[in-house]
Amino acid sequence: MNTAYLNGEFLPLAEARVPVMDRGFLFGDGVYEVIPVYSRRPFRLAEHLRRLAASLAAIRLEVPLADAEWTHIIERIVAAAEFQDQSVYLQVTRGPMAVRNHAFPAVATPTVFVMTEPLVTPPAELREHGIAAVSAADNRWHRCDIKATSLLANCLLRQRAVDHGCAETVLFRDGFLIEGAASNIFAVKDGVLLAPIKNHLMLPGITYDVVLELAAQHGLPTQVRDVLEDEARNADELWMTSSTKEVLPIVMLDDRKVGAGGTPGPAFKQMYGWYQQFKASVMRGA
Ligand code: PDD
Numbered sequence: 001m002n003t004a005y006l007n008g009e010f011l012p013l014a015e016a017r018v019p020v021m022d023r024g025f026l027f028g029d030g031v032y033e034v035i036p037v038y039s040r041r042p043f044r045l046a047e048h049l050r051r052l053a054a055s056l057a058a059i060r061l062e063v064p065l066a067d068a069e070w071t072h073i074i075e076r077i078v079a080a081a082e083f084q085d086q087s088v089y090l091q092v093t094r095g096p097m098a099v100r101n102h103a104f105p106a107v108a109t110p111t112v113f114v115m116t117e118p119l120v121t122p123p124a125e126l127r128e129h130g131i132a133a134v135s136a137a138d139n140r141w142h143r144c145d146i147k148a149t150s151l152l153a154n155c156l157l158r159q160r161a162v163d164h165g166c167a168e169t170v171l172f173r174d175g176f177l178i179e180g181a182a183s184n185i186f187a188v189k190d191g192v193l194l195a196p197i198k199n200h201l202m203l204p205g206i207t208y209d210v211v212l213e214l215a216a217q218h219g220l221p222t223q224v225r226d227v228l229e230d231e232a233r234n235a236d237e238l239w240m241t242s243s244t245k246e247v248l249p250i251v252m253l254d255d256r257k258v259g260a261g262g263t264p265g266p267a268f269k270q271m272y273g274w275y276q277q278f279k280a281s282v283m284r285g286a
Contacts, residue, residue, distance in 0.1 A: 003080040005073045005114040013115050022111055024093025026100060028150030030111070031055035036119055036243045037086035038283040040078050043243075044206050045071065051147060051204065056092060058146045064092055064110045077116050085119040087244055091149055121246055127272060130251030130264045131167035133240070136160055138171035138178050138201070145200045157181035168240050170232070170253060173201060177232040180240050184208040185250075188237035188267045193222040207241040214274040220267065237265035247275050 004013040023029035032055075035048045042048075049070055053063050065073075074088055095109040138144075140153040158181035161169040169181040177196050179185055184205040187194040193215050198204045215222045232238065236259040238250040249264035251257065259265055 002116055003077050004116075005077060005112070007112055010076065016113065016115075018093075018111055018113070019096045021096045021098070021100070022093055023095060023097055024091065024111060024149060026097075027094075027102070028148065028152070029059070030091055030093030030149040031059060031061075031147050032089065032091040032149050033147060034243050035074070035088040035090070036283075037078055037088055037116070038119075038279060039084050039285070040086070041283065041285055042074055042078065042088060043283045044210075045074065047206050047209070051206070052090070052092070054145075055147045058143065059094075059148070060104070061092065061094060061108065061110060064112050073114055077114055081116050083118045085121075086116045087119040088114065088116045090114040093149065119244065121244070122248055126167070126248060128264070130249040130258075130262075131240070132165070132252035133168045133170050133180070133238070133250045133254075134161050134164045134166050135170045135172060135254050138173040140171075143200055144179070144202050145198070145204060147203060154181050166252075167248070168250065170238070170240075170250070172229045172232070175229050177227040177229060178202050179205075180242075183240040183242040183245060185232070186211065186239040186241065187227055187232050187235035188239075188265060189231060189235050191221060191267065193220055193267065194227045194231065194235070195222065195224045196227050197224050205241060205243075207243055207246065210275070210278070211239075211241055211247060211271065214271060214278060218270070218274055220270065235259065237267055239268055239271070246279075247271055 002013045003010055004016045006016045033048045033052050036043045049067050056063050091113045093111040095111045097105050136157055157169045170185055171178045179202040238258050239247055241247050249268040251262045
């Protein structure tokens with residue numbers, strides 16, 4: 001049984017309980033992080049905690065724990081788990097309220113929850129053959145930079161992909177590429193990596209940063225800028241990235257081949273190699 005952390009206590013996950021009046025339950029009033037752990041080493045913990053602090057500030061909650069406390073909790077949960085590679089989930093909600101009221105309670109007592117699950121990275125087949133995606137108009141709110149637990153729109157958008165036998169939904173808004181339902185999206189055109197610029201409409205992905213760093217290190221030309229929907233639809237390659245999916249090639253979009261072949265492109269193969277090298281040497285600390 002996995003160990004979890006809830007409001008100051010370590011306990012078996014199945015025993016963790018929150019009151020039904022918690023604003024996280026009734027309003028989705030909370031924020032979260034998903035931190036990949038390789039060989040029991042949390043990857044880019046400082047960056048995840050920084051993004052958490054930004055999400056908390058945006059929803060007007062104080063950071064409930066110091067970085068050293070988060071680190072201690074995460075280390076303890078990671079050490080207790082049976083698996084080496086993990087996906088640590090942490091969430092902070094605005095806590096319980098006495099009566100249901102949209103406005104904040106005068107004094108909030110945040111609910112702090114941390115758990116871990118096995119990190120299951122995509123099977124080789126998906127990397128070798130690529131994945132299919134559908135597209136959709138991005139109907140989420142205008143603060144997608146906040147990693148909020150209110151994920152109903154994202155869930156509906158991801159389910160749209162599943163309903164079509166696809167792995168992800170690529171979101172466009174007002175003629176621009178934004179991100180995926182639960183991932184960031186990159187395009188490659190004529191050997192140049194195109195990355196949508198971070199703004200309030202997309203989540204600033206930690207994996208997105210890693211991909212841009214690896215591109216810079218290895219000399220892959222990159223442009224971080226607004227990417228037109230047309231450019232994405234006519235790209236030579238499309239990739240999706242996230243902490244749990246790493247980097248995956250999208251080879252079909254809305255039943256149309258991406259690029260000429262409808263197979264993973266040369267830039268993806270390079271990036272995947274760099275990513276695996278980086279994982280072995282830096283993430284696992286070998
Ligand atoms: N989601 N954009 C959205 C909307 C996401 O939900 C995610 C990740 C990303 C990628 O961010 P990162 O590289 O930091 O994982 C982009 C996580 C994995 C989730 O909700 O489970």
